[in-house]
Amino acid sequence: MSDPMQEIRASFFIECDELLEALLDGLEAMSNGGGDGETVNVVFRAVHSIKGGAGAFGLDQLVEFAHAFESAMDAVRAGQIVVDDHHIALFFQGGDTLADLVRHSREGTELDPSSYAELRAKLDAMSAEVADAPSAPSADPAGDGFAPIALDFDFGPDPERRVLITFAPDTELYQSGNEPRLILRALNALGTAEITWSLTENTSLEQMDPEAPYLAWEITLQTASQISKIEEVFEFVDGICHYQITEIDGTDHEDPASSVTLGPESVDDTPPPVVKQTAPTAIQAPAPAPNAQKSTVRVDLDRIDRLVNLVGELVINQSMLSQSVVEAGVASHTAVASGLEEFLQLTRDIQDSVMMIRAQPVKSLFQRMGRIVREASADVGKSVRLDVIGEHTEIDKTVIERLADPLTHMIRNSIDHGIESSEQRRASGKDETGVVTLSASHRSGRVLIEVSDDGGGINREKVREIAEKKGLVSPDQVLSDAETDGLLFLPGFSTADQVSNLSGRGVGMDVVKSSIASLGGRISIASTPGHGTKLSISLPLTLAVLDGMVIRSETETLVVPLGAISETLTLRREDIRPYGPDAQLLRVRDTLVPLMDLAAQLGYRPPLKDFEGSIGLLIGLEDGTQAALVVDAIEDQRQVVIKGLEQSYGSVPGIAAATILGDGQIALILDPGDLIHRAAKQTPPATPTPLEGAA
Amino acid sequence: MSLAQRTKTDDLQSANTAEQIELLTFHAGQQEYAVDIMSVREIRGWTKTTSLPHAPSFVHGVINLRGTVLPVIDLARRLEISDEPPQDRDAIIVVDAIGRTVGLRVDSVSDILTLPSDELRLPPEIAGTDAQDFLSAITLIDERMVRVLDLSSVMPEDEQIS
Numbered sequence: 001m002s003d004p005m006q007e008i009r010a011s012f013f014i015e016c017d018e019l020l021e022a023l024l025d026g027l028e029a030m031s032n033g034g035g036d037g038e039t040v041n042v043v044f045r046a047v048h049s050i051k052g053g054a055g056a057f058g059l060d061q062l063v064e065f066a067h068a069f070e071s072a073m074d075a076v077r078a079g080q081i082v083v084d085d086h087h088i089a090l091f092f093q094g095g096d097t098l099a100d101l102v103r104h105s106r107e108g109t110e111l112d113p114s115s116y117a118e119l120r121a122k123l124d125a126m127s128a129e130v131a132d133a134p135s136a137p138s139a140d141p142a143g144d145g146f147a148p149i150a151l152d153f154d155f156g157p158d159p160e161r162r163v164l165i166t167f168a169p170d171t172e173l174y175q176s177g178n179e180p181r182l183i184l185r186a187l188n189a190l191g192t193a194e195i196t197w198s199l200t201e202n203t204s205l206e207q208m209d210p211e212a213p214y215l216a217w218e219i220t221l222q223t224a225s226q227i228s229k230i231e232e233v234f235e236f237v238d239g240i241c242h243y244q245i246t247e248i249d250g251t252d253h254e255d256p257a258s259s260v261t262l263g264p265e266s267v268d269d270t271p272p273p274v275v276k277q278t279a280p281t282a283i284q285a286p287a288p289a290p291n292a293q294k295s296t297v298r299v300d301l302d303r304i305d306r307l308v309n310l311v312g313e314l315v316i317n318q319s320m321l322s323q324s325v326v327e328a329g330v331a332s333h334t335a336v337a338s339g340l341e342e343f344l345q346l347t348r349d350i351q352d353s354v355m356m357i358r359a360q361p362v363k364s365l366f367q368r369m370g371r372i373v374r375e376a377s378a379d380v381g382k383s384v385r386l387d388v389i390g391e392h393t394e395i396d397k398t399v400i401e402r403l404a405d406p407l408t409h410m411i412r413n414s415i416d417h418g419i420e421s422s423e424q425r426r427a428s429g430k431d432e433t434g435v436v437t438l439s440a441s442h443r444s445g446r447v448l449i450e451v452s453d454d455g456g457g458i459n460r461e462k463v464r465e466i467a468e469k470k471g472l473v474s475p476d477q478v479l480s481d482a483e484t485d486g487l488l489f490l491p492g493f494s495t496a497d498q499v500s501n502l503s504g505r506g507v508g509m510d511v512v513k514s515s516i517a518s519l520g521g522r523i524s525i526a527s528t529p530g531h532g533t534k535l536s537i538s539l540p541l542t543l544a545v546l547d548g549m550v551i552r553s554e555t556e557t558l559v560v561p562l563g564a565i566s567e568t569l570t571l572r573r574e575d576i577r578p579y580g581p582d583a584q585l586l587r588v589r590d591t592l593v594p595l596m597d598l599a600a601q602l603g604y605r606p607p608l609k610d611f612e613g614s615i616g617l618l619i620g621l622e623d624g625t626q627a628a629l630v631v632d633a634i635e636d637q638r639q640v641v642i643k644g645l646e647q648s649y650g651s652v653p654g655i656a657a658a659t660i661l662g663d664g665q666i667a668l669i670l671d672p673g674d675l676i677h678r679a680a681k682q683t684p685p686a687t688p689t690p691l692e693g694a695a
Numbered sequence: 696m697s698l699a700q701r702t703k704t705d706d707l708q709s710a711n712t713a714e715q716i717e718l719l720t721f722h723a724g725q726q727e728y729a730v731d732i733m734s735v736r737e738i739r740g741w742t743k744t745t746s747l748p749h750a751p752s753f754v755h756g757v758i759n760l761r762g763t764v765l766p767v768i769d770l771a772r773r774l775e776i777s778d779e780p781p782q783d784r785d786a787i788i789v790v791d792a793i794g795r796t797v798g799l800r801v802d803s804v805s806d807i808l809t810l811p812s813d814e815l816r817l818p819p820e821i822a823g824t825d826a827q828d829f830l831s832a833i834t835l836i837d838e839r840m841v842r843v844l845d846l847s848s849v850m851p852e853d854e855q856i857s
Contacts, residue, residue, distance in 0.1 A: 309762050309763070310762065312762055313761060313762030316759075316762070556745065556746065557745075601748075602748035602749075603748050603749060604746075604748070643762075643763070643764050644764075645757070645764060648757070648763065648764045648765060648766055648795065648796065649747070649754075649757065649764070649766040650851075652747050652748060652749065652750070653748065653749050654748060654749075655747070655748065658745070658757060658764045660759050660762065664759055665743065665745060665759065666745040666756075666757050666758065666759050666764060667745065668745060668747070668748075
């Protein structure tokens, strides 16, 4: 990314994401009836800024749509349209389309204009409606044909006043896609304006820089509005143009912001068209309002990762230091020991804070789900509302990114299968509008995300029937309710009667389950017939650390993810049955599971003949596969910092990653799933290697 | 003879026609090798490695290099010239090659040579050995033959890893 233009472009798109978020927030507030003037402004500003940026990058399609959207929003902002639910729905669609267009622009593709032509037409109709409204006669020197509209303001009728406004755009004003004409039009809308223009420099046409602004305007406005209203017109171009608002004659002193001394009384009612500085009492453009929002810094993810690594290193170093202090025989009440204790505390605080940097609120993810709900409910013709709880809960950025697909699938499932049709809902005495609730919360060091619906709940008889039909359970098997619900997660299970557009594309809940598992998470389902279904996902706070069991295999120390271990066993000879020439099965209560000698599997030593007294870790995989892993000793259970192996070396069969232990040594983190599947496929180790050299 | 003197003679001989290059020389399996000093990141003492399952025998394993996982390659085994187990006085030269960083286990690090690049000769191709595959050049310095390693070929290939 050495090209500065690329960087600016990239940051524009990041900004777009933020603006779209603000846009949806605003619409949400408006739809809940909370939309005051400022909310409308926020929405308008978001669309306007996207349009501005898009203009600078020549993204015509985006500019065009944003413009239509903006015009419609502008009408709302000016109070010319009373917003009802229909409008809000339209604006939400507009927001979604805008997001699509932004995405297409980012990828350099075009969105098929016909996909939003209808919406576009509706938006245009909204702004056109306004333009056609009866209007006062206006002075229109630019020949724009616009119609000023008398506005209702929330204060009493003010005495008319005359205001002289000078307005000279900077180059940036044009570059950011602003249009002076719109500003002039907005001024005219405040009253009756007389507009004259002048050249800012007396340059001949040949000498003019085609990209530099040479025009300035002077507007004499006969208005009842307060100065602050006029200043609002310049809100979006503040800092990228020169403007001065001067009251030349008036009686109104209500506005406390304008400590206006009246202009010279000699000034005629119609001031000369070109006046450089008529009044001595100019109201300067107001300083930008202090930003009420939390200020943020955009940081390259690589830098944060580097910091995370360094802190991981610090933690390791600290534990090495503690170890050597203990070995040196320092008594626990000495200054060294207490200093070390403080150091330990500090290191932990730093580690926590650094991990927090990577954490982001789930809000952006939840907003995307809002769209899924809107689209999915429209597709199946059900009326569904999304309730969101705990959108400020923070999770690791990577986790958020990788949650989008499973969540989408779960929500679609809820709408398609969970929520009943309006008739059914009415019949069972429920509100016609179904509710899908998406919630996030922190629960004992993990993040809990729940998707629940108030639908009909799981039809267990049907689930059972399908499972039997597909041979997933035998007809005589007795299953508890929870076990029946669990069948939904089995591969190849889909309850949809017919394949609908939403779900039933062969991608089932098993895919959801495995993608959650790949994030170190667990998923569970709970359902009450007639009252709905709740899917709960429990996730680790970060992908950077892992709860693991530190084990020894031959001379090597390894880490097994704690989540994969269902129990630990001491092996007894009578529980082991030979199975083929060199395989064994272990009897665990009433099941037999394959026994795998970890050290042999990893090529550390030839397989053991006698496992008596060894330790077995019973591994349960997400797909139901079980195996017992033979290890030499269990050393510790602790949180480890995950270090990838792929970048520095490459992927290693059966190994997920590496970590650094307290003694500074690297320990490998096992990937039990890969290990077991490889063993099951009977793949011999790629290169059986003697390890006598690795002292 | 000191390094400075030798450099001077070299300068005179080449009459400033060729670019000067700097090589770090070291011993592996009783032979003298060199790498371009620009690819050397650091030199460190031997530490115990964590072996990687199913890795080729010349990959000792990985070590902790200030928080990053560094693979260590046994150069003598890689070049198939010796199969000595590592000793505490061995050294690890951390080098960058083809976008990756690896450690090379060597017997000892000797010194730094500055010589004109035109004194480097292409390694001769000899039947019965693929030694030249790992070399980018050879040069004679005071009766010593120094073999300049081609670092990219020393790296394990992907199919050797998994």
